[in-house]
Amino acid sequence: MSANTNNNVPVLETQHLVKRFGGLTATNDVNFTLASNGRLHAIIGPNGAGKTTFFNLISGRLKPTSGKILFKGEDITGYSTHRIARLGISRTLQIKSVFDALSVEDNIWIAAQAKMAGWHPLRSARHFPDTQRRVDKVIEEVGLQEIAKREAGTLSYGDVALLEMGIALASDPELLLLDEPICGMSPKETQRTVEKIVELSKLVNVILIEHDMEVVFDVADDITVMAQGGILAQGSPSEIASNHEVREAYLGFDEDDDGELAIMPNEQDIGQPSKGAHSNG
Ligand SMILES: Nc1ncnc2c1ncn2[C@@H]1O[C@H](COP(=O)(O)OP(=O)(O)O)[C@@H](O)[C@H]1O
Numbered sequence: 423m424s425a426n427t428n429n430n431v432p433v434l435e436t437q438h439l440v441k442r443f444g445g446l447t448a449t450n451d452v453n454f455t456l457a458s459n460g461r462l463h464a465i466i467g468p469n470g471a472g473k474t475t476f477f478n479l480i481s482g483r484l485k486p487t488s489g490k491i492l493f494k495g496e497d498i499t500g501y502s503t504h505r506i507a508r509l510g511i512s513r514t515l516q517i518k519s520v521f522d523a524l525s526v527e528d529n530i531w532i533a534a535q536a537k538m539a540g541w542h543p544l545r546s547a548r549h550f551p552d553t554q555r556r557v558d559k560v561i562e563e564v565g566l567q568e569i570a571k572r573e574a575g576t577l578s579y580g581d582v583a584l585l586e587m588g589i590a591l592a593s594d595p596e597l598l599l600l601d602e603p604i605c606g607m608s609p610k611e612t613q614r615t616v617e618k619i620v621e622l623s624k625l626v627n628v629i630l631i632e633h634d635m636e637v638v639f640d641v642a643d644d645i646t647v648m649a650q651g652g653i654l655a656q657g658s659p660s661e662i663a664s665n666h667e668v669r670e671a672y673l674g675f676d677e678d679d680d681g682e683l684a685i686m687p688n689e690q691d692i693g694q695p696s697k698g699a700h701s702n703g
């Protein structure tokens with residue numbers, strides 16, 4: 423993978439990014455910068471904070487109301503999802519999206535081919551060996567070698583999540599956006615998937631939206647806290663954990679015996695701002 427090629431230009435930058443749905447400001451003047459540095463960046467924040475909308479804007483599923491999105495310095499604001507994907511931004515969805523009747527390998531093949539050949543049948547044939555190499559590499563990267571021939575519909579929840587990451591990686595992206603990839607998993611599946619995400623973050627720039635605080639504070643190098651469409655705080659896990667505003671509004675804290683702050687992972691402990699709170703219309 424080709425991450426970390428140029429450390430001067432940020433991989434991703436948003437400038438005064440705004441998205442309104444009628445009177446609701448889902449993205450409120452977001453200035454976000456991600457350097458290409460092999461660090462795992464997590465975005466946290468309560469339900470409705472605007473995390474998924476932010477990904478939808480970056481990946482082109484939604485057009486911003488105003489503001490700019492730069493990818494490796496190129497202004498991609500308003501580009502189609504297809505064009506953005508081909509430039510090197512890939513994402514997984516909060517909703518599972520694999521072809522159940524196809525094998526693991528074929529699911530990844532389809533995604534790899536879309537990038538390599540742009541679906542052109544003659545070019546497909548010419549790119550066949552490249553595509554196969556890419557597919558094999560991705561299957562190895564996500565750790566699905568042993569079940570590469572299995573139908574996706576027969577996979578466990580955790581394996582489906584790894585397959586979805588494989589599909590997202592098939593196009594050899596420079597930026598991978600993961601939206602709550604461990605949602606609904608058993609602790610064991612969570613652990614395996616999280617380990618894989620950490621590994622992948624060394625190969626490709628990853629932004630991880632995650633509501634499991636325990637996971638985030640365990641694995642993230644940098645954390646952005648979103649609230650009411652805006653960025654409430656940014657920093658290392660320890661900076662975020664000690665940030666007064668974040669503590670007040672979004673995290674529950676306990677004093678451990680040794681006086682260390684313990685982050686309570688229970689989502690119920692995270693403040694849920696009312697929708698009206700960020701309505702501006
Ligand atoms: N397509 C849409 N149309 C109208 N409102 C939306 C749409 N998508 C998201 N919203 C609203 O925008 C706010 C942010 O949503 P979202 O980005 O999904 O939050 P998060 O992912 O942080 O839970 C919510 O109030 C949500 O209801």
Ligand SMILES: [Mg+2]
Pocket residue numbers: 473474475516
């Ligand atoms: Mg979401």
